[in-house]
Amino acid sequence: MNDRPVTVPMCDKCALSINAIFKYLTKDESDKINFIKDFRSFRKGTILYTEGSRISGFYCINKGIIKVYKTGADGKEQIIRFAKPGDIIAYRSVLSNEPACTTAKALEDCNVCFIPSEILPQLVRSNPDFALELVKLICNELGEANSYITDIAQKTVRERLAEVLLKLYYDFGIDDHKNLRISLTREELANIVGTATESVIRLLSEFKSDNLIELSGRKIMLINIKGLEKLSHFTR
Amino acid sequence: MNDRPVTVPMCDKCALSINAIFKYLTKDESDKINFIKDFRSFRKGTILYTEGSRISGFYCINKGIIKVYKTGADGKEQIIRFAKPGDIIAYRSVLSNEPACTTAKALEDCNVCFIPSEILPQLVRSNPDFALELVKLICNELGEANSYITDIAQKTVRERLAEVLLKLYYDFGIDDHKNLRISLTREELANIVGTATESVIRLLSEFKSDNLIELSGRKIMLINIKGLEKLSHFTR
DNA sequence: CGGTACGTTGAGTCATATCAACCATAGTGG
DNA sequence: CCACTATGGTTGATATGACTCAACGTACCG
Numbered sequence: 001m002n003d004r005p006v007t008v009p010m011c012d013k014c015a016l017s018i019n020a021i022f023k024y025l026t027k028d029e030s031d032k033i034n035f036i037k038d039f040r041s042f043r044k045g046t047i048l049y050t051e052g053s054r055i056s057g058f059y060c061i062n063k064g065i066i067k068v069y070k071t072g073a074d075g076k077e078q079i080i081r082f083a084k085p086g087d088i089i090a091y092r093s094v095l096s097n098e099p100a101c102t103t104a105k106a107l108e109d110c111n112v113c114f115i116p117s118e119i120l121p122q123l124v125r126s127n128p129d130f131a132l133e134l135v136k137l138i139c140n141e142l143g144e145a146n147s148y149i150t151d152i153a154q155k156t157v158r159e160r161l162a163e164v165l166l167k168l169y170y171d172f173g174i175d176d177h178k179n180l181r182i183s184l185t186r187e188e189l190a191n192i193v194g195t196a197t198e199s200v201i202r203l204l205s206e207f208k209s210d211n212l213i214e215l216s217g218r219k220i221m222l223i224n225i226k227g228l229e230k231l232s233h234f235t236r
Numbered sequence: 237m238n239d240r241p242v243t244v245p246m247c248d249k250c251a252l253s254i255n256a257i258f259k260y261l262t263k264d265e266s267d268k269i270n271f272i273k274d275f276r277s278f279r280k281g282t283i284l285y286t287e288g289s290r291i292s293g294f295y296c297i298n299k300g301i302i303k304v305y306k307t308g309a310d311g312k313e314q315i316i317r318f319a320k321p322g323d324i325i326a327y328r329s330v331l332s333n334e335p336a337c338t339t340a341k342a343l344e345d346c347n348v349c350f351i352p353s354e355i356l357p358q359l360v361r362s363n364p365d366f367a368l369e370l371v372k373l374i375c376n377e378l379g380e381a382n383s384y385i386t387d388i389a390q391k392t393v394r395e396r397l398a399e400v401l402l403k404l405y406y407d408f409g410i411d412d413h414k415n416l417r418i419s420l421t422r423e424e425l426a427n428i429v430g431t432a433t434e435s436v437i438r439l440l441s442e443f444k445s446d447n448l449i450e451l452s453g454r455k456i457m458l459i460n461i462k463g464l465e466k467l468s469h470f471t472r
Numbered sequence: 473c474g475g476t477a478c479g480t481t482g483a484g485t486c487a488t489a490t491c492a493a494c495c496a497t498a499g500t501g502g
Numbered sequence: 503c504c505a506c507t508a509t510g511g512t513t514g515a516t517a518t519g520a521c522t523c524a525a526c527g528t529a530c531c532g
Contacts, residue, residue: 070382072391073390078385080386095368102382124367131361131371132331132360135374138378139332140332141378142374143337145381146338146381147337150306150316151308152389153314153388154308155308185509187511194390195488195489196488197510198513201512202488217511218510392519421477421479422479433479434521437479
């Protein structure tokens with residue numbers, strides 16, 4: 001299932017270049033992680049871990065995008081976030097010592113470092129700077145989650161879809177053809193917004209008629225950012 | 237506006253008795269907080285801090301219940317959580333050094349300790365046990381938030397209302413008459429569930445007809461927990 | 473006794489979900 | 503090379519959950 005590693009990235013170099021939380025580590029600490037970590041490659045579509053399972057470590061993304069989602073009562077997936085290079089995932093379960101409460105799946109071929117559970121609490125204990133940054137990182141994610149609760153509870157599907165497109169734009173940027181770099185199925189879009197696939201399709205083509213976006217297959221180009229912001233009532 | 241303090245609770249005693257995170261502090265640390273903190277009482281309805289404002293410290297609840305909410309695009313409030321004795325609020329803004337992203341309002345007369353901002357990062361640095369527990373606490377809140385996103389995105393209003401009633405039951409328990417201890421207006425219930433006040437009213441009376449709950453004014457008694465769990469697809 | 477906040481009910485509307493059919497594309501295996 | 507299948511995308515028709523608006527009831531409070 002996994003490919004052979006190409007070149008294993010060194011934590012200190014990697015963290016600095018992709019702005020990971022590990023940049024707050026000392027040389028010794030990052031050497032230790034380098035030694036103990038497990039570099040893994042996953043093909044697009046592979047599941048890294050599943051909701052409810054016990055995991056023995058957490059992941060730091062080096063390349064690729066991973067979607068993190070929960071499965072609702074009726075089996076429908078709700079995408080909680082996307083992780084990109086520099087992000088860590090599964091840290092919540094590791095720190096709380098609980099089974100995973102989300103599933104993580106590679107959206108693209110990706111390279112990740114798997115770091116055993118015990119490292120994280122050790123670092124929190126041994127490196128106060130790191131501890132504080134970790135706390136900030138989690139606080140940040142919590143703040144985002146709370147905003148999203150408010151949005152999803154109060155905004156219409158149309159507003160939320162516009163907002164999601166903007167977030168994807170700000171988080172992942174665009175490719176050479178000015179399309180959103182992240183490529184999602186309509187169903188995945190629906191699973192972020194919290195709506196039905198058909199609704200996403202209909203709204204996307206409305207957005208297109210309103211000259212807010214261009215569509216070609218799975219590619220989405222935002223051509224009127226201001227318009228989308230106004231429609232979504234979203235400000236960064 | 238504020239009452240005179242009755243008796244200022246000592247952090248070490250208080251933390252142990254109400255299970256606050258400060259129980260992980262050393263005697264010295266808790267003495268220091270005792271010395272530096274500001275004990276405050278707020279009457280029901282008072283706002284402790286407002287979304288967007290800079291705050292110079294965080295609060296540890298000693299008595300009473302505080303609702304924490306965000307204000308949506310159209311001015312409607314979305315209740316994010318309730319804080320009860322032992323809980324801390326506003327820690328997110330303090331740790332991230334950002335303006336508050338929520339408003340906090342006393343649901344009942346309450347006593348709280350106000351602790352200056354700088355204390356929290358200091359403790360994270362000086363006391364690894366505390367740091368780790370703080371991380372867990374935040375992770376826990378994050379986990380709850382993610383679950384709620386999934387629920388609010390996928391469940392019907394009926395399911396969510398049933399779920400909210402159960403959560404209130406588990407979090408705050410019941411009074412001598414077996415009614416939910418926490419007393420909320422229909423509008424506040426709506427602002428947790430993410431729906432209109434009228435919908436809450438209609439659904440509550442349906443629940444009553446279905447012998448799931450009893451109603452008398454603002455008092456709500458859960459008389460069929462199993463039924464509510466089934467209806468809400470909620471398990472603790 | 474008027475005022476204010478909260479609660480309730482009914483009627484009408486609309487956004488969104490659901491169901492169903494169909495098309496496009498790509499990969500698979502005989 | 504072609505049927506076969508799976509997956510994703512699209513469109514239309516229909517149903518309905520939930521919101522909005524409006525009127526009115528209730529209760530407490532100064």
